[in-house]
Amino acid sequence: MDSSLRKVQDVWEQDTAIVEGVDISGPWNRMFGQRVIWDYTPELIDEIASLPGAESFAWCYQCGKCVPVCPVDVVGDYGPRKLYRKAQTGISLLDSPDLWLCTTCMNCLRVCPKQVDMVQIMPAAREQALLSGRPLPAELQEALENTARYGNPLGQPPRKREAWVKDAGVPVPILHQIQRPVEWLWWVECYPSYHPRGIDASIALARIFHALGLDFGILGREEKCAGDSQRLAGERGLFEMLAEENIRTLSKYEFHHIVVTDPHALNAFRKQYPKYGGQYDVWHYTTLLARELPRLRPLLTRQLPYRLTFHDPCYLGRHNGEYDAPRQLIEALPGVEFTEMPRCRQNSYCCGGGGGGMWLDSFAAGRQRRRLSEERVLEAVATGADTLVICCPYEVSRFEDAVKSTGHEGRLRVRDIAELLAEAMGLIGEEPAKA
């Protein structure tokens, strides 16, 4: 070996080197040995990717396409790429507040070249956190305990689930009372049964169904939460218990189709219940009403002088592919002006309520510049709309709160499509039906 070749910790230099007359002595000819770069550890990636369903966490190649479309990153510092990078640098997702911030809105998966699927990774990681006894945010714990005990996350009495029916003003058949088959089993779900603004939409929808002469019935007190958001929040055992009980209840009655108010229930029935033996033909109410438009349109007799914009629910749009039905219904409303928000359809923003976010509001708000619902309300206001149209029961309370907290009270109203249709049909007034 050339005696002038000096080796210092895998660094080579020749003191004297002249190549084709050019003096490259000393540092000018420096070379480095091979080495493995260990500025990260793979263990915390494996910790997640080894969980059933979460394998794709390890497929991330850090391209970063997911970050700008992540609704949480818009108001904070988030995105699947960042979660992966943090795990590389020693931050365990299971012990990080990041674990609870994903709303499973699925916009990242839409653009991910490697199909890193947070919709499956998050519930698996959260379940692992719960099973290993890690503490969970108190507000989420309360919602899960309420769901296990009362069949709804609000902690409301199970027997009161059908109490809204007495204010409907039209017959709402309850299956355990009528004891006859129906064509449409209406799965009302928790917020439309208990939350005051959810009840407003339920009453509007009941009146529309009645006006259309639909043969429908509800389960009333026998219905329990469909459980999809609890599943996505990591409580698979609770979801399985609810699914088994609901499937058992449904097996007692004869019906042809299920119509749901809540896109999260739609998702549960379409994608999860079949695994437990529950096979149903399930429709979101906007899809059903859009199909009924030829009969519905002549009944839309009142002019609505509103400027509308529409928020696509993540679990209706991206998760279940329904973008058109709500728009067909909006466009059928006489007298309205309709403007899309910049983020709409496949790239719609998220209200922050999905994936357990409904029960993590304070937890998330403390870690973000503003709530996702507030960001969305500002976007709606910027269109010049006076009414933000929704068709998911999580959204009404989230957006109405956001209208107040962003100082737009009196300038933007939040209304369910069912409320607007019922108003155009003369079935309710401009004010909520129950008020």
Next chain:
Amino acid sequence: MTLAVILKQVPDVVEELAIAPSGTDLDRDSVSYVVNEFDEHALEEALLLREATGEDVVVVGVDTTGELDQALYTALAKGAQRAVKLVGDFEGSWLSTRALAGLLAPVIRELSPRLVLTGVQAPDDLDGQLAPTLGALLDWPHTGVVVGTELADGVVRVRKELWGGIMLDLELATPAVLGIQAARATPRYVPVGRVRQAMRESTIEEVEVETPVESAPKLSRLRAPEAAGRAEMLTGSPSDVAERILEILRARGLY
């Protein structure tokens, strides 16, 4: 050594309670039960002690509802090692605290625990008599309104809440009986999957007990509270309402 935790079910008041036609009992068909909230804290405190000292936790209850299993399995899923259920002919009766303590005392003596933890009170034991009565029957020291515990050699150090925010630290020789007001941490969450696993894999030990002969007073009639109708809604502008509130306070000599 073990830590014994007593769990009791009480009517869940989230549904409106109805009185049975007999007039001396709740309408049991419409009642659902929950574990007494303070007992949940007693269990949590015991689990925290277990994490510090490695003691076994055994949960004990008298099955007066026929539905105690769920509560016991949940406790096992949370981390208790054993569950003991006292069964007998209790249907249609509410056990007095004295009778409950009488049933529990011999079973607990048999377990020879280092500590007995129970809720400081319950909706049917508002005076918080269970811990003192058990202590008296077992001839072990007892205290109530406990908000923190620490086990040491032969003693338990407890923090007890007095009045006006004053705390009292004291030491009791073990075995001792504690009425827990609040655990040091929020009672933990247990995933439903874990509870179901406990239901499949664990066994609840049963002990047959005789129905106690009660010397307690007999209940003659239950009544729902009557609305007093004294509420007055104040209406008008905020300043009108404020003025009216001041008037009311003045009229009662409070301002």
